[in-house]
Amino acid sequence: MKRLTHLLAAATLLASAGLAGAADVNLRMTIWSANKSHLDLFNAIAADFEKTHPGVGVTFDSLAFDSYTTTLTTQIAGGNAPDLAWIFETSAPDFVASGALAPLTETLKAAPGYDLDDVNPATLELWSTGGEIYAYPFSTSPFGVFVNNDLIKAAGKPTPAELIAEGKWTWDSAVDLAAAVAANGKAGLIVRDFDYKLWDNLATIWNGWGAAPWSADGRTCTMADQPMADAMAFIHDAIFEKKAMPAPGVSADFFAGDAAMTITQISRASLLPKENPFDWDLVPLPAGPAGKYAVIGQAGIGVFASSKNAALAAEFLAFMTNPDNAAKLAAYFPPPRKSQLTTDILAKANPLLTAEQIDTVVIDGIATGKVKPGHTGLAEIHQAVRAGLDAAWVPDADVPATLAAICRRIEPLLAR
Structure with missing residues (x-):
């Protein structure tokens, strides 16, 4: 598999940057959401931009979440790169280092207001190097736990809010109530979008053990170190012994009322049922052996240097993320703007969430959270870890041996 960095660097040679001279221009932006509420908001912002830019159109191209980066890099390598794109935080090192993205600092500074x-x-x-910004982090969103209180009460268990009030909201108690709901006929805890493929989403659990897949400098594999071994053993036990998490091949949708809890970000609140709603809550991640913690997912928007309309695309990016539009995006995507990270402002943008939920999950999470792990050449590393973890997702797995084998496999990749 070619490294993502090489694909991106090569793609910059496919076309020259600059504003096209054609009167009619269409900007294409790839995103990983097909949610109607999100698209309605994006299209409304684009329509406002088009009013002051006659002959310019903006379209949003929704790509599947689980194959988003692969599809995007395939488009780039094939000479069909979009003008703008959402970028995962885990892919940021590759995109920023490759030269594929156009610089944004001057455009953002010059944009009125x-x-x-x-x-x-x-x-x-994550999105800058050498004093230059190459993508704008429009969403800095902590992971929280959405809860179905109806299912938890039906299983005879205290709700997470009750456990928090008693100082007992830990991973042990979370798995205990998830297992009770599973024994009652529904699913327990779902790590949304994990599905035994996107293994890095398990950072929302293993960070509670102080674990990480590699060292801070990215050079050394730490998958086999004791914190990760303990965390993965806990996850394995929750899946196969306690039945608290759906096993491989088993699917359940929290937002359809099929599970007790799901770990995800506030942008998914739009999926909560409007008809026949259940009693739901949003709470912080449970404390682990290493104490309380938070995990942040970031999403950046970048402009491709190969775009024939790069200057115009950067202008649209500046418009989409200006203070007024950032306040609108805050309904789903917590903004990076200091002035907008207040309970009052976020409560207005997120009417489904209470002030307490915003304060404890969003604001506190942003203040204390660590970003999900990323690395240059992540596509190849990610695939190697995913394939290696297949041996862990069976009932009688030797988890420490599996993690040691993964380290042997990815050490050469980390050292590049």
Whole structure:
């Protein structure tokens, strides 16, 4: 498999950057959401941009979440790169280092009323190099736990809110109530989008053990270290012994009322049922052996240097993320703007969430959370880990041996 970095670097040679001279221009932006509420918002922002840019259109191309980066890089390698794209935080090192993205700092600073200084510098770290911004982190969103209180009460268990009030919201108690709901005929806990493929989403659990897949400098595999071994053993036990998490090949949809809990971000609140709703809650991740913690997912928007309309695309990006539109996007995607990370502002943008949910899950999560793990050449590393973990997803797995084998496999990749 070719490394993502090589694909992106090669793609920059396919076309020259700059604003096309044609009167009618269509900007295409790839995204990984097909949610109607999200698309309605994006299209409304695009329509406002089009009003002041006659002859310009903006379309949003929804790609499947689980194959998003692969599809995007295939488009790039084939000379069909979009003008703009959402980018996963895990892929940020490749996209930023490759030269595939156009620089944005000058455009953002020049945009009327943009106030780039209002953007928290820490949120820009993944998306910048050499003092230049190459993508804008429009969403800095902590993971939380959506809860179906009806299913939990029917299983005779205290709700997470009750456990939090008693200081007992831990991974042990979370798995205990998830197992009770599963024994009652529904699914227990779902790590949304994991599905035994997107293994890095398990960071929402293993960070509670202080675990990480590799060292801070990215050079050394730590999958076999004790914190990760303990965390993965806990996950394996929750799946195969306690039946608290759906086993491989078993699917359940929390938002259809089929599970007690799901770990995901607030953007998924739009999936909560409007008809026949259940009693739901949103709470922080449970505490682990390493204590309380938070995990953040980031999404950036970048402009491809190979776009024939790169200057115009950067102008649209600046418009889409200006203070007014950032406030609108905050309904689903917590903004990186310091002035907008207040309970009052986020509550107005997220009427489904209570002030307490916003304060404890979103604001506190952004303040204390760690971003999901990323690495240059992640596509190849990700595939190697995913394939290696197949041996862990069976009832009698030797989890420590599986993790040691993964480290032997990915050490050469990390060292590149």
